[in-house]
Amino acid sequence: MRFGRWRKLIEVSEKREKHRNSLSGTSPPSPSLEGLILASPARVPPSPSRFSMSPKIDRIGSVHLNMNDAARATQNFSPSQKLGEGGFGTVYKARLQDGQIVAIKLAKKAHYEALRSEFESEVELLATINHRNLVKLLGFVDKGDDCLIITEYVANGTLREHLDGRRGDHLDFNQRLEVSIDVAHGLTYLHLYAEKQIIHRDVKSSNILLTERMRAKLTDFGFARLGNLNSDDKHASAKVKGTMGYLDPEYMKNHHLTPKVDVYSFGVLLLEILTGRRPLEPKRPATEMVTVRWAFTKYSEGSIKEMVDPLMNEVVDTSVLEKMFDLAFQCVAPTGADRPDMNLVVEHLWGIRSDYIRSRTKD
Template sequence: MGSHCTLKILICIICVSFCIQWLQVFAVDVSSGAGRKLLRDEIKEEEATPPAAHLQKDQNGYHYSKLMAMAAPGVLILGCVLMWPCCNPKKKDIHSADSHRDLTAMDLSSSFEANPENVTASPWRHAPPSPSPSRFPPSSPNPSRHPLPSPRYAMSPRLDRFGSVHLNFSQIVKATHSFSSSFKIGEGGFGTVYKAQLPGGQWIAVKRAKKEHFDSAEFNSEVEILSKIEHRCLVRLLGYVDKGNERLIVTEYVSNGTLREHLDGVRDRILDFKQRLEVAIDIAHGLAYLHLYSEKQIIHRDVKSSNILLNENLKAKVADFGFARVGPAEGEQTHISTKVKGTVGYLDPEYMKTYQLTPKSDVYSYGVLLIEILTGRRPVEPKRPIEERVTIRWAFFNYNEGDVLRLVDPLMNERVDVEILKKIFCLAFQCAAPGKADRPDMKSVGEQLWAMRMEYQRSRRG
């Protein structure tokens, strides 16, 4: 290869040198004085030469000059063509193995920024794009180096918790057997709840939003609030999926049904008085955490028996934060103004009148729930006689008449100390006072119930 290239170079040099010399001679003949003298001699000779001979000579000279003029550029071009491959090394084939590796690496590098699927973000980010704007900015150790994905991709909050799961939509579909009715465990205004078992054996609960709630603030609120709380008496968020027309909330699975189911007697056994009292204490502790100890004050707004779940040990967990709201900020603000949300029978009457929401609205609902736990009756019983249809009025009337034992759920089938019953009912009525100023806070409620529990244990030992 090297000798062949050298030979081409030598030939090109010779051709170029010849052309240069020929051009120099031609230039000298035309521009020098000798050239002009030669031209005058040719003119004299022309006069003595016959026209035919002159024409033949002129044509011969003309063709010779034309041939040389045309040959010179051709020789130059030929020389350049021959020299080009030697002077310019051949480029590497883009289809070679090395170049293929380089292109592949480049494509992956560029897609890392262009495709949010490849961005290492929170373990809570579930790839599938969403048409809704991002509500949770993705975590990044250096935002200036890692540009944020397009706003159309909803990002999950970063939650590093024990028991957290990382699931996408197709995995949830598989775990729920395509949302089979046999896996359905509950249904509410917001959506349907399914249980599902992961390959490792862990059970989870999946709340699937109804179609009309695709863009509702309830989904956003529940995810945001659940991401900020961690308490043994509150259902724990494990993850969520926001993909196109699907919105799913994944929480821990609480296996023993709702409090309402136990009060209705549809579970294996009826709750006794001690178990009901402990359930009431768990709920009070959960609400006290929301009101006083969470990162931001949270108002549940939908405290009711069907939103209280029991585990296998009959420990209660407050669930369903779809209506929950962050409470008033610290300072002079005492309430937040908002539309009335909740369930008939549990709603704070002052909140319904003024649209001013405070933690005391949860306290009112808890008071109604506490009466429900003791009596077994729902807040509103439309099939009962008129005087008994509103449970809190019926209970308050009988309490004032001194007939407390009549209020106890007959399914308990046990004798309870009357004085303890009076104290619990009195606390329930305080919580359900018409004005929020007359209601205790949930921390105080929990403390009083705990004292009653200790008193009940002493009375059982005596």
């Protein structure tokens, strides 16, 4: 893999994206849509149209670095610049010579060869996607044992950090709902509107980054695979990839990869957003260790308010909560055939948003 090959791929992808936009009448969203997410839904700009693409922040492939440049930009890959760990390697905050802030993902040196397929997969897929709720590729290095992926920097940490309260104030319901819609938009794009269908395979709260304006972006495409948009056939995958707690049980059993794998993970994510609990809670009593099972039991008992994250510190209409939990359980249905497609999930979430706004205006 070299820059020449991917630059050509990127240029073709951009031309096709412009052509699709001209046909559909879509255009990059106005910055005015991205106001701060405040407590009152009447003042919250909704997540943009399902067809909205990313703002043109920088041309894909525009950042060219070698390892020496990357070392300088990250203070020699200092722990103080570390942002997190991904499937491919460690992610660092980097300041380039022109002052631009980017994120650099460095392969784990002891596992270069084992990780090479993940590196190539992530670069290839990131080079072809362009959506405001997906982290944008800016460049990469693939030379000898040096493997770097350079992406846009998303300043406000991960969703999991916010749910844990490690980023200041806890998220209110409005913010949680908007994050859910943003992620659903990103997955809908991958499944239905990308150049080729893409299945992410690692949807989880630590792979969702939040901007300073609290918009969500899905990241870490190391486990992503191409699907088949024009066929209902299931795709066999030699190795099941993903994170325990978010993994689709049907996929783990039969190794058949379909977009419904992401739908299941999104359902787990919705429960995580609503309850604040991680998918697996080993320190809790046996009946509460698996959040999906615990939540379903509580839901069946009608104990909906007991399920809500106590740190949310907001009273939300019970009917709104019920619809949100119901959607989550539809997504985690035991079989993929019983789960909604992501575009229908988006429609449901839009309806829940409308119900939430109406409930608040009555107060």
